[in-house]
Amino acid sequence: VTTIYDVAKAAGVTAATVSYVLSGKRPVSKATRERVMRYVQELGYRPNQIARSLIKQRTKTIGLVVPNIGNPFYAEMAEAAERITYAAGFRIFVTNTYRDEHLAQNLLDDLLSRRVDGIIVASEISSLAEETIQSLNATSTITLPLVLCLWEGNEPSFAPAVRFDFCTAGRQAAEHLLNLGHRRIGIVVDAISSDGVTLETIRHFARLAGFQQALIQRGYPLDQSLLGIGSSSLESGKKAAYRLLQLPVPPTAIFATNDLMALGVMSAAWELGIHVPHQLSIVGFDDIGLVAYSTPPLTTVIMRSSTVMEQALDLLFRMIEGKQVASPPILQPTLVVRGSTAPPDAKHSHSVDY
Amino acid sequence: VTTIYDVAKAAGVTAATVSYVLSGKRPVSKATRERVMRYVQELGYRPNQIARSLIKQRTKTIGLVVPNIGNPFYAEMAEAAERITYAAGFRIFVTNTYRDEHLAQNLLDDLLSRRVDGIIVASEISSLAEETIQSLNATSTITLPLVLCLWEGNEPSFAPAVRFDFCTAGRQAAEHLLNLGHRRIGIVVDAISSDGVTLETIRHFARLAGFQQALIQRGYPLDQSLLGIGSSSLESGKKAAYRLLQLPVPPTAIFATNDLMALGVMSAAWELGIHVPHQLSIVGFDDIGLVAYSTPPLTTVIMRSSTVMEQALDLLFRMIEGKQVASPPILQPTLVVRGSTAPPDAKHSHSVDY
DNA sequence: ATGAAAGCGCTAACAA
DNA sequence: TTGTTAGCGCTTTCAT
Numbered sequence: 031v032t033t034i035y036d037v038a039k040a041a042g043v044t045a046a047t048v049s050y051v052l053s054g055k056r057p058v059s060k061a062t063r064e065r066v067m068r069y070v071q072e073l074g075y076r077p078n079q080i081a082r083s084l085i086k087q088r089t090k091t092i093g094l095v096v097p098n099i100g101n102p103f104y105a106e107m108a109e110a111a112e113r114i115t116y117a118a119g120f121r122i123f124v125t126n127t128y129r130d131e132h133l134a135q136n137l138l139d140d141l142l143s144r145r146v147d148g149i150i151v152a153s154e155i156s157s158l159a160e161e162t163i164q165s166l167n168a169t170s171t172i173t174l175p176l177v178l179c180l181w182e183g184n185e186p187s188f189a190p191a192v193r194f195d196f197c198t199a200g201r202q203a204a205e206h207l208l209n210l211g212h213r214r215i216g217i218v219v220d221a222i223s224s225d226g227v228t229l230e231t232i233r234h235f236a237r238l239a240g241f242q243q244a245l246i247q248r249g250y251p252l253d254q255s256l257l258g259i260g261s262s263s264l265e266s267g268k269k270a271a272y273r274l275l276q277l278p279v280p281p282t283a284i285f286a287t288n289d290l291m292a293l294g295v296m297s298a299a300w301e302l303g304i305h306v307p308h309q310l311s312i313v314g315f316d317d318i319g320l321v322a323y324s325t326p327p328l329t330t331v332i333m334r335s336s337t338v339m340e341q342a343l344d345l346l347f348r349m350i351e352g353k354q355v356a357s358p359p360i361l362q363p364t365l366v367v368r369g370s371t372a373p374p375d376a377k378h379s380h381s382v383d384y
Numbered sequence: 385v386t387t388i389y390d391v392a393k394a395a396g397v398t399a400a401t402v403s404y405v406l407s408g409k410r411p412v413s414k415a416t417r418e419r420v421m422r423y424v425q426e427l428g429y430r431p432n433q434i435a436r437s438l439i440k441q442r443t444k445t446i447g448l449v450v451p452n453i454g455n456p457f458y459a460e461m462a463e464a465a466e467r468i469t470y471a472a473g474f475r476i477f478v479t480n481t482y483r484d485e486h487l488a489q490n491l492l493d494d495l496l497s498r499r500v501d502g503i504i505v506a507s508e509i510s511s512l513a514e515e516t517i518q519s520l521n522a523t524s525t526i527t528l529p530l531v532l533c534l535w536e537g538n539e540p541s542f543a544p545a546v547r548f549d550f551c552t553a554g555r556q557a558a559e560h561l562l563n564l565g566h567r568r569i570g571i572v573v574d575a576i577s578s579d580g581v582t583l584e585t586i587r588h589f590a591r592l593a594g595f596q597q598a599l600i601q602r603g604y605p606l607d608q609s610l611l612g613i614g615s616s617s618l619e620s621g622k623k624a625a626y627r628l629l630q631l632p633v634p635p636t637a638i639f640a641t642n643d644l645m646a647l648g649v650m651s652a653a654w655e656l657g658i659h660v661p662h663q664l665s666i667v668g669f670d671d672i673g674l675v676a677y678s679t680p681p682l683t684t685v686i687m688r689s690s691t692v693m694e695q696a697l698d699l700l701f702r703m704i705e706g707k708q709v710a711s712p713p714i715l716q717p718t719l720v721v722r723g724s725t726a727p728p729d730a731k732h733s734h735s736v737d738y
Numbered sequence: 739a740t741g742a743a744a745g746c747g748c749t750a751a752c753a754a
Numbered sequence: 755t756t757g758t759t760a761g762c763g764c765t766t767t768c769a770t
Contacts, residue, residue, distance in 0.1 A: 033746095033747055033748085034747065034748065035747080035748095043756075043757085044756075044757050044758080045747085045748075045749090045757095046748095046749080046750080046756075046757065046758080046759095047755090047756060047757080049748070049749060049750085050749095050750095050756090053749085055749090055750085056750095056755085056756095057755070058755075058756085059755060059756085062755080062756080076493065076496050076497050077497055077747090077748080078438075078497070078499060078746090078747050078748065079497045079498045079499065079748095080434055080437045080438050080443065080498070080499050080746090080747080080748090081438055081746070081747035081748040081749085081762090082747080082748055082749075083434045083748095083762090084432075084434050084435055084438055084746090084747080084748075084749095084762045084763065084764090085747085085748055085749050085750085085761075085762045086748090086749075086762085087762075089434065098463070099453075099459055099462055099463050099466070100456075100459060100460060100463045100673065102454075102456060102459070105453055105454060105456065105459040106454060108453055108478070109452070109453050109454045109480060112453070112478070112479065112480055113480070119494075121477050121479070121494065121498065122477070122478070123475050123476070123477065124462070124466070124476070124478060125466065125475070126463060126466055126467070139430065140473075140475065142430050143430050143431055143432070143433045144433045144434070144475065145432060145433065145434050264673070264674060264677045265677075268677065290674075293674065293677055293678075294677060296677075296679055297677040297678075297679060297681075300679040300680065306679075319454065319618070320618060320644075320647065320674070323618045323619075323622065323647055323648060323650075323651040324647075324651075324678070324679070325650055325651060325654040325660075325678070325679050326654065327651075387762095387763060387764085388763065388764065388765095389763080389764095397740075397741085398740075398741050398742075399741095399763085399764075399765090400740075400741065400742080400743095400765080400766080401739090401740060401741080403764070403765060403766085404739095404740090404765095404766095407765085409765090409766085410739085410740090410766095411739070412739070412740085413739060413740090416739080416740085431763090431764080432762090432763050432764065433764095434762090434763080434764090435746090435762070435763035435764040435765090436763080436764055436765075437746090437764095438745095438746045438747065438748090438762090438763080438764075439745075439746045439763085439764055439765050439766085440746085440764090440765075441746075
């Protein structure tokens with residue numbers, strides 16, 4: 031492979047001159063510049079970013095840690111990250127934790143070893159423990175720019191975060207359903223395991239909390255048998271819905287805490303011959319691109335991945351420049367009503383009165 | 385940040401010794417090893433992969449070039465790539481070309497600059513011209529390991545390829561529909577522009593060719609008005625379907641050359657009140673994870689992203705090791721029949737006789 | 739079993 | 755306007 035020395039020798043100058051021609055960081059005579067450029071072309075010289083990174087202590091690389099890029103929501107985030115940083119010459123390492131704490135730790139270590147300029151962690155709490163993240167900067171004096179996205183816990187103290195008002199989101203979902211007249215409303219929420227359903231194992235607990243608050247406020251507290259547990263996948267949502275829909279008195283509406291699970295619920299309803307939205311209303315969460323095209327189109331709570339990523343990168347770049355940053359205002363949800371929700375149909379509903 | 389020298393000094397040895405302790409490439413006395421390891425821990429030393437890459441001429445990084453990771457098929461490929469290479473310590477740069485030749489060129493240049501150990505290009509022909517790719521190795525003596533995936537054109541001469549029998553796939557889709565009794569079958573195919581529909585502008589032309597062959601063979605050649613043009617997106621499939629379904633004599637079945645467009649077709653049918661599969665059968669292509677959960681579940685042609693990626697990486701790693709490789713046998717499609725296809729329903733069909 | 743030293747390809751003071 | 759030189763942090767051959 032051609033190095034800067036090959037070009038320098040060919041052009042009869044030193045490596046420094048070639049470097050300066052390429053960077054423009056000091057004036058070079060037109061003649062030399064043209065001669066150098068000619069050989070750059072001719073020899074097909076491509077600056078070695080690795081060498082450049084070593085000396086500059088900058089890699090123009092950032093790490094993006096997500097649970098699973100197979101989930102379209104995270105794919106959209108990754109896509110946005112790429113697109114937004116492209117102009118600035120950055121490249122992204124996308125890593126999947128598969129919600130495995132140990133794997134996440136290794137991934138993070140590797141990213142540090144590769145000297146990424148910064149890291150964006152988009153992950154629910156418990157899918158990446160606070161300690162894991164804090165350990166990053168434990169021993170180093172200089173802390174690596176790090177921003178958290180969509181953290182479900184309390185405001186983290188160790189890094190700025192792009193927060194989203196999950197609680198209000200859950201509330202909006204519930205209120206929409208309540209306003210339509212639903213009284214028996216189920217939920218499929220993401221949790222670590224479906225057995226011990228303690229509060230700590232629930233990953234989307236803020237969504238659940240908001241949802242429950244709204245129900246309680248209106249006097250229809252969540253029937254515990256209507257609490258379904260999933261793991262963010264389509265299949266898990268479907269499975270949870272199967273149980274709920276086969277209950278003696280099934281719900282007339284279900285809120286799934288992400289769109290993939292909502293799609294799973296829709297699939298279960300379809301298989302069971304339950305009409306959506308007439309016999310069952312479904313509300314999702316995320317608004318991934320495809321759910322506007324499902325049949326029927328999904329009513330869901332919008333959390334724009336591109337907005338989240340824009341803010342995250344904005345914070346990260348500022349940190350990379352050495353500036354002090356604070357978490358921006360918490361992002362608010364917007365409910366988009368599409369075709370998967372409707373008033374409960376007395377004619378079809380299993381639940382006549384209670 | 386801690387360097388190898390910091391550790392060496394603390395442990396009272398030289399950098400070389402620390403290096404050997406870490407790599408195990410030469411025996412180190414137990415005492416020194418333990419002392420070194422203690423300081424590695426204590427100082428939180430993380431080897432600088434950049435420096436290591438520079439000297440080793442290996443970055444443990446590979447580039448994956450796809451049209452758009454927003455398409456779940458490519459997201460699945462990226463996920464597979466990550467997962468498969470993780471154990472070997474590789475990290476992936478995923479880049480989106482958005483089917484822009486110029487952008488692709490820049491991306492490829494950047495990957496080369498970053499000295500990736502190899503590149504996998506997953507892209508239809510015309511979304512990345514042969515010349516662009518060939519230019520990669522034009523000037524260098526040593527050629528960068530490169531493998532092509534899902535190339536739609538002729539067997540490429542300049543790089544090994546993981547090929548897929550798109551033609552048979554198109555044929556299978558058509559035959560399935562024909563066997564069900566459909567005679568008026570439409571297709572939504574990906575092309576560069578919907579205006580000048582010449583053969584060269586069709587990106588999924590092998591799928592179209594196989595499809596047409598089957599129709600001709602059975603004596604029902606494709607009615608040109610039933611050829612819809614899309615651009616692989618949901619919206620494009622929907623738009624194309626709208627036209628087809630509002631034709632005076634609409635098709636009773638549509639084959640979309642990717643799942644996203646098929647979902648778009650399904651959405652169009654739903655909006656137009658056309659029942660799937662009774663009034664319209666739909667066949668997709670790819671079998672992305674979600675289409676098994678659409679309502680109804682989509683009949684589609686399986687092209688397993690993980691298999692493609694496994695083969696691609698297998699080739700790539702062999703090339704990285706300096707071995708000579710040949711393209712593996714072409715991958716065969718499998719049609720999976722789900723709920724979106726059924727015999728044409730005379731009762732509901734618009735097309736009674738012709 | 740360990741150390742010394744060269745060098746991967748580049749950039750950026752410092753000289754001239 | 756251009757050249758010289760000293761590293762960035764690591765690995766590895768050659769000594770000891």
